[in-house]
Amino acid sequence: MSHALLPKNVALVIKYQKDPLKALETFNSVKIEDGFKHTLPTYRCMIEKLVDVFERMDFYNCEPSVLSYNSIMNILVDYGHHDQVHKVYLRMRDKGISPDVYTFTIRIKSFCKTGRPHAALRLLNNMSSQGCEVNDVAYCTVVGGFYDGHYLLDAYELFNQMLELGIFPAIATFNKLMHVLCKKGQVKESEKLLSKVLKKGFCPNLYTVNIFIQGLCRKGAVNRAVSMLESMNKEGLIPDVVTYNTLICGLCKGNKVAQAEGYLHKMVNEGLQPDAFTYNSIIHGYCKMGMMPNADKILGDAIFKGFVPDEFTYCALITGLCQDNLVDRAVSVFNEAQGKGLKPTVILYNTLIKGLSKQGLVLQALELMGEMLGKGCIPDTWTYNLIIDGLCKMGCVSDATNLLNDAIAKGYIPDIFTFNTLLDGYCKQLKMENALELLNSMLSHGVLPDVITYNTLLNGLCKVAKSEDVMETFKMMLEKGCVPNLITYSILVESLCKSRKVNEALDLLEEIGKKGLVLDTVSFSTVINGLCNIKDLDRAYDLFKRMKQEYNILWRTSTFNIMINGFSEKLNIEMAEKLFHQMGNEECCSADDYTYRVMIDGFCKVWRIDSAYKFLMEMIDKGFVPSLTTFGRVINCLCVQDKVPESVRIVHMMVRNGIVPEVVDTIFEADKRAVAAPKIVVEDLLKKGCITYYAYELLYDGVRDKRLQKKKHSSHPEHRPGKVSHHVDNV
Numbered sequence: 001m002s003h004a005l006l007p008k009n010v011a012l013v014i015k016y017q018k019d020p021l022k023a024l025e026t027f028n029s030v031k032i033e034d035g036f037k038h039t040l041p042t043y044r045c046m047i048e049k050l051v052d053v054f055e056r057m058d059f060y061n062c063e064p065s066v067l068s069y070n071s072i073m074n075i076l077v078d079y080g081h082h083d084q085v086h087k088v089y090l091r092m093r094d095k096g097i098s099p100d101v102y103t104f105t106i107r108i109k110s111f112c113k114t115g116r117p118h119a120a121l122r123l124l125n126n127m128s129s130q131g132c133e134v135n136d137v138a139y140c141t142v143v144g145g146f147y148d149g150h151y152l153l154d155a156y157e158l159f160n161q162m163l164e165l166g167i168f169p170a171i172a173t174f175n176k177l178m179h180v181l182c183k184k185g186q187v188k189e190s191e192k193l194l195s196k197v198l199k200k201g202f203c204p205n206l207y208t209v210n211i212f213i214q215g216l217c218r219k220g221a222v223n224r225a226v227s228m229l230e231s232m233n234k235e236g237l238i239p240d241v242v243t244y245n246t247l248i249c250g251l252c253k254g255n256k257v258a259q260a261e262g263y264l265h266k267m268v269n270e271g272l273q274p275d276a277f278t279y280n281s282i283i284h285g286y287c288k289m290g291m292m293p294n295a296d297k298i299l300g301d302a303i304f305k306g307f308v309p310d311e312f313t314y315c316a317l318i319t320g321l322c323q324d325n326l327v328d329r330a331v332s333v334f335n336e337a338q339g340k341g342l343k344p345t346v347i348l349y350n351t352l353i354k355g356l357s358k359q360g361l362v363l364q365a366l367e368l369m370g371e372m373l374g375k376g377c378i379p380d381t382w383t384y385n386l387i388i389d390g391l392c393k394m395g396c397v398s399d400a401t402n403l404l405n406d407a408i409a410k411g412y413i414p415d416i417f418t419f420n421t422l423l424d425g426y427c428k429q430l431k432m433e434n435a436l437e438l439l440n441s442m443l444s445h446g447v448l449p450d451v452i453t454y455n456t457l458l459n460g461l462c463k464v465a466k467s468e469d470v471m472e473t474f475k476m477m478l479e480k481g482c483v484p485n486l487i488t489y490s491i492l493v494e495s496l497c498k499s500r501k502v503n504e505a506l507d508l509l510e511e512i513g514k515k516g517l518v519l520d521t522v523s524f525s526t527v528i529n530g531l532c533n534i535k536d537l538d539r540a541y542d543l544f545k546r547m548k549q550e551y552n553i554l555w556r557t558s559t560f561n562i563m564i565n566g567f568s569e570k571l572n573i574e575m576a577e578k579l580f581h582q583m584g585n586e587e588c589c590s591a592d593d594y595t596y597r598v599m600i601d602g603f604c605k606v607w608r609i610d611s612a613y614k615f616l617m618e619m620i621d622k623g624f625v626p627s628l629t630t631f632g633r634v635i636n637c638l639c640v641q642d643k644v645p646e647s648v649r650i651v652h653m654m655v656r657n658g659i660v661p662e663v664v665d666t667i668f669e670a671d672k673r674a675v676a677a678p679k680i681v682v683e684d685l686l687k688k689g690c691i692t693y694y695a696y697e698l699l700y701d702g703v704r705d706k707r708l709q710k711k712k713h714s715s716h717p718e719h720r721p722g723k724v725s726h727h728v729d730n731v
Contacts, residue, residue, distance in 0.1 A: 066098070073089065080113075104130070104138060112142065112145025115148070117146045120145050121154075147180070147184070178208060178211045181215070204237075217247065217250025244263055248278060252281050255288075260285060261298065264282060276312075280312045280316065283295045295316070311345060315351045318348075327359050346382075350380075350383055353368055365390060381412055381414065397429060427457065427459060435457055454488065455488055467499040486517050489523065521554070521559060524551075532562060554588055567579070571605060593626075600619070600633070613634060
């Protein structure tokens with residue numbers, strides 16, 4: 001598009017063109033210019049010019065006819081000038097011109113478009129008294145208006161009334177109504193109307209079926225769409241390219257790409273020629289599912305049959321390759337597109353930049369943006385957003401901020417996504433001063449923070465334990481008219497619990513429920529954890545029970561873990577064990593490695609060593625890998641009680657898993673206390689052939705090194721103790 005051909009310039013030419021015919025000629029001619037699209041100002045100027053001509057008809061003693069009035073009112077309705085429609089109608093009546101059926105239909109359409117279907121119905125009912133015979137178009141317009149306003153029952157009853165009066169919709173009128181309903185996702189209603197007219201002997205055409213198949217596919221009901229296609233032949237209707245394309249697109253969106261490919265072959269067998277939409281839908285479907293060989297095969301077959309890959313094709317391929325970590329191939333495809341004469345647009349560049357950024361190749365993405373500028377393709381806000389997002393995910397938030405400042409200096413206006421991305425980056429690094437500065441910058445650029453912005457900021461402030469700032473930011477959020485969601489309140493609850501204001505957190509829970517928000521596991525678990533932290537286990541357990549009994553919220557593993565840990569820390573291991581067994585009987589709950597660690601630790605604290613050993617074995621049997629600390633704690637307890645066979649089994653497991661350093665530490669610590677059991681355990685393992693002599697030497701050397709290190713540190717008190725690392729490749 002040339003710089004001279006701007007919408008504002010076109011609007012000025014139309015406005016100051018005295019000859020209305022030449023103004024209309026200008027309006028129509030610019031539409032054929034490459035890249036030009038009419039905007040609201042150009043349409044407004046043209047309409048004003050037409051209205052001006054209409055107004056001047058009186059001056060030239062040229063009385064407009066009902067046809068002229070209808071034409072001008074129809075144009076005004078189409079472009080939303082509904083107040084002017086009414087003025088033109090009143091002038092028409094003042095001139096003594098009687099409205100005809102088209103006048104009424106235009107006014108009915110105006111009422112429906114402004115959300116007044118009941119007023120449209122009154123007008124419809126008055127048509128007969130005004131000497132106008134009601135037709136199918138007027139009825140279907142009001143029916144459509146009722147559906148738009150979600151008056152489904154009124155719409156269906158009016159449609160039935162029309163049929164009972166013997167007014168049957170023309171195929172074009174009915175199809176238009178079907179199209180409006182399906183486009184709005186009201187497929188069930190369109191099906192009811194279709195079923196009604198079919199019973200009355202209505203014969204749908206191919207366009208009717210195509211509309212309905214499209215509606216089904218949009219709602220994700222692709223199986224029903226397939227059934228509709230299969231039943232078309234019975235109705236004597238032959239599917240066309242549009243039918244197949246609609247179904248293929250729906251199947252691909254539902255990840256049924258192989259089935260879509262089957263219909264591609266079927267349409268070819270029926271003599272239909274697939275177009276770019278057909279091939280691109282299937283290629284995109286396979287790429288989205290990561291099935292690149294299938295996409296390559298379809299593309300190869302399509303090219304052989306004369307298909308020329310376009311921008312959409314290359315975007316799909318690049319996206320799919322980047323998802324499969326085949327970035328080098330994605331770059332090759334991008335270069336191939338240019339080599340075949342396709343001039344990359346900002347969309348194609350952004351596709352590759354997105355892929356590179358998601359793979360952490362932000363430097364390459366920046367280089368590509370530089371190449372983009374060199375080739376005269378101007379980056380858009382989304383280009384900058386993609387690279388800023390990539391930099392933030394790499395932790396380079398300062399670099400991302402510099403890039404934003406560079407973009408602003410070049411005239412780009414950052415959007416909400418830009419600021420939210422940077423804000424998230426700063427909050428994850430706990431750089432809250434930078435985050436708050438960014439919020440101010442956001443407001444100064446006229447970008448209003450949304451709930452994601454505030455939640456990100458609140459979460460960051462909560463993590464750095466700035467509870468007062470959390471509440472201040474929440475107040476600001478409310479003052480700016482931003483409505484908090486459940487995540488917002490969950491953060492507030494967490495902040496209050498962290499600052500030990502658990503009573504306030506409980507009050508807030510009640511308030512959340514009153515606001516109509518559905519409380520979740522996270523909210524309750526946070527408060528329960530807060531109560532456990534202040535050692536108020538009675539109230540914590542009471543809230544734990546109420547969570548399911550009163551609020552009907554299912555317990556999760558994390559909730560049980562909080563309570564089990566709370567009782568374990570207070571050495572009430574019996575209650576912890578009771579909850580552990582209760583957890584196994586609950587839906588969506590099962591003990592995880594953390595649960596077992598807490599239970600084992602609790603048993604060791606109260607010297608229930610047999611239970612600790614049993615839980616450790618059960619933990620391993622279920623596929624969990626105990627931590628070094630858990631292994632060591634149980635071994636120490638067993639050694640103290642001279643339970644050598646059990647210790648043998650545990651040490652054997654540790655060595656088998658390559659955990660030699662912890663065994664060394666355990667032996668050394670036991671040796672200091674003159675406990676011979678750990679050494680006996682290891683020697684017993686060697687005698688029984690459970691470990692190799694090499695493993696035994698490693699363990700022995702480890703103990704010796706520990707002793708030497710201890711002596712060295714004793715002779716040099718200023719030297720801080722360090723940890724000896726032992727690495728075993730094969731034991």
